[in-house]
Amino acid sequence: xxxxxxxxxxxxxxxxxxxxxxxxxxxxxxxxxxxxxxxxxxxxxxxxxxxxxxxxxxxxxxxxxxxxxxxxxxxxxxxxxxxxxxxxxxxxxxxxxxxxxxxxxxxxxxxxxxxxxxxxxxxxxxxxxxxxxxxxxxxxxxxxxxxxxxxxxxxxxxxxxxxxxxxxxxxxxxxxxxxxxxxxxxxxxxxxxxxxxxxxxxxxxxxxxxxxxxxxxxxxxxxxxxxxxxxxxxxxxxxxxxxxxxxxxxxxxxxxxxxxxxxxxxxxxxxxxxxxxxxxxxxxxxxxxxxxxxxxxxxxxxxxxxxxxxxxxxxxxxxxxxxxxxxxxxxxxxxxxxxxxxxxxxxxxxxxxxxxxxxxxxxxxxxxxxxxxxxxxxxxxxxxxxxxxxxxxxxxxxxxxxxxxxxxxxxxxxx
Ligand code: RNT
Ligand code: ZN
Numbered sequence: 001x002x003x004x005x006x007x008x009x010x011x012x013x014x015x016x017x018x019x020x021x022x023x024x025x026x027x028x029x030x031x032x033x034x035x036x037x038x039x040x041x042x043x044x045x046x047x048x049x050x051x052x053x054x055x056x057x058x059x060x061x062x063x064x065x066x067x068x069x070x071x072x073x074x075x076x077x078x079x080x081x082x083x084x085x086x087x088x089x090x091x092x093x094x095x096x097x098x099x100x101x102x103x104x105x106x107x108x109x110x111x112x113x114x115x116x117x118x119x120x121x122x123x124x125x126x127x128x129x130x131x132x133x134x135x136x137x138x139x140x141x142x143x144x145x146x147x148x149x150x151x152x153x154x155x156x157x158x159x160x161x162x163x164x165x166x167x168x169x170x171x172x173x174x175x176x177x178x179x180x181x182x183x184x185x186x187x188x189x190x191x192x193x194x195x196x197x198x199x200x201x202x203x204x205x206x207x208x209x210x211x212x213x214x215x216x217x218x219x220x221x222x223x224x225x226x227x228x229x230x231x232x233x234x235x236x237x238x239x240x241x242x243x244x245x246x247x248x249x250x251x252x253x254x255x256x257x258x259x260x261x262x263x264x265x266x267x268x269x270x271x272x273x274x275x276x277x278x279x280x281x282x283x284x285x286x287x288x289x290x291x292x293x294x295x296x297x298x299x300x301x302x303x304x305x306x307x308x309x310x311x312x313x314x315x316x317x318x319x320x321x322x323x324x325x326x327x328x329x330x331x332x333x334x335x336x337x338x339x340x341x342x343x344x345x346x347x348x349x350x351x352x353x354x355x356x357x358x359x360x361x362x363x364x365x366x367x368x369x370x371x372x373x374x375x376x377x378x379x380x381x382x383x384x385x386x387x388x389x390x391x392x393x394x395x396x397x398x399x400x401x402x403x404x405x406x407x408x409x410x411x412x413x414x415x
Pocket of ligand 1: 037042055130182223225256283291322
């Protein structure tokens with residue numbers, strides 16, 4: 001697409017009172033947290049057993065990263081095709097044990113993430129973090145809410161160590177580390193006691209947050225979930241429990257787009273979250289019939305979420321991606337998801353929000369509906385291409401050729 005097409009688009013948007021230059025500047029400022037776990041099917045570096053305990057990947061596309069070096073190289077490849085400055089999101093199971101000196105999760109320390117810090121520093125990336133309450137022999141249905149005090153104590157220690165590691169990231173990289181607590185705790189069949197596990201969960205979290213983390217360096221978030229594999233009837237960290245606990249504790253609640261009833265409008269929750277917490281943390285994901293963690297498309301759900309994020313100012317949001325598809329090229333999965341999120345945000349930035357809001361308030365619902373629909377065909381793609389050109393990035397599917405070359409040269413050697 002040519003410069004003249006951008007100029008034409010710029011004029012067309014200007015008629016609506018939309019400044020495309022401002023949209024490009026605003027998009028350049030947005031950092032999305034790219035999840036390391038798409039690169040190896042949530043495997044981590046502790047063993048080769050794969051993800052267990054409530055999450056699961058399907059597919060066996062060749063070339064997955066097996067070592068820290070491979071994962072870092074793959075992240076580099078992905079980032080080289082994504083415009084903008086972003087963050088990476090790590091899980092505790094991606095600790096790097098030098099000389100094979102492994103420690104269990106209750107004993108991991110900042111030094112086990114030194115290589116990640118070096119990696120991030122060199123590239124000017126921030127790091128976000130997650131304790132890993134799954135893929136472990138002590139993650140058998142219940143972790144922080146277990147009826148066994150020894151199991152709870154183990155996971156409480158893990159949580160505290162992770163807060164220390166998050167502080168280390170925040171301090172070293174000079175940008176606060178968002179640390180997300182997601183625990184798979186739940187039950188397969190109808191429980192008799194729904195209250196007990198929730199009380200134990202709250203007590204364990206209280207113990208973790210007794211650790212006086214530096215609030216300038218660490219932003220804890222707490223993720224809810226409706227159900228999971230093997231925990232179909234009851235999750236301890238239901239939406240209501242998480243909302244209540246987070247508010248009481250003064251931490252943020254996290255919305256994962258795959259963690260609600262399939263017909264629920266997750267975007268509608270955002271404004272209420274913002275009013276309650278002042279900031280909203282997000283896992284952008286794509287459930288297909290269930291929490292399947294497909295690579296995100298610019299579907300109605302993602303588009304609606306992006307619109308709400310832009311309308312309520314991206315400054316107030318922590319946007320992370322969360323999906324893991326092992327059936328397709330993993331680098332393409334990263335690049336596509338990151339670029340899709342950016343495109344969805346750009347489309348939202350090109351919305352004449354003031355005009356639409358005025359139509360709503362004046363009850364001119366017909367005009368509002370018509371404009372909302374007509375906007376979908378506006379030339380946002382020309383603005384996207386201009387944004388990519390300024391970042392010296394391929395603007396369209398041309399990036400896939402790069403990924404295929406990497407697959408031939410690098411990934412195919414990992415048999
Ligand atoms: C699982 C949650 C959680 C994980 C990651 C790996 O259902 O969405 O966020 O996907 O922590
Ligand atoms: Zn999630």
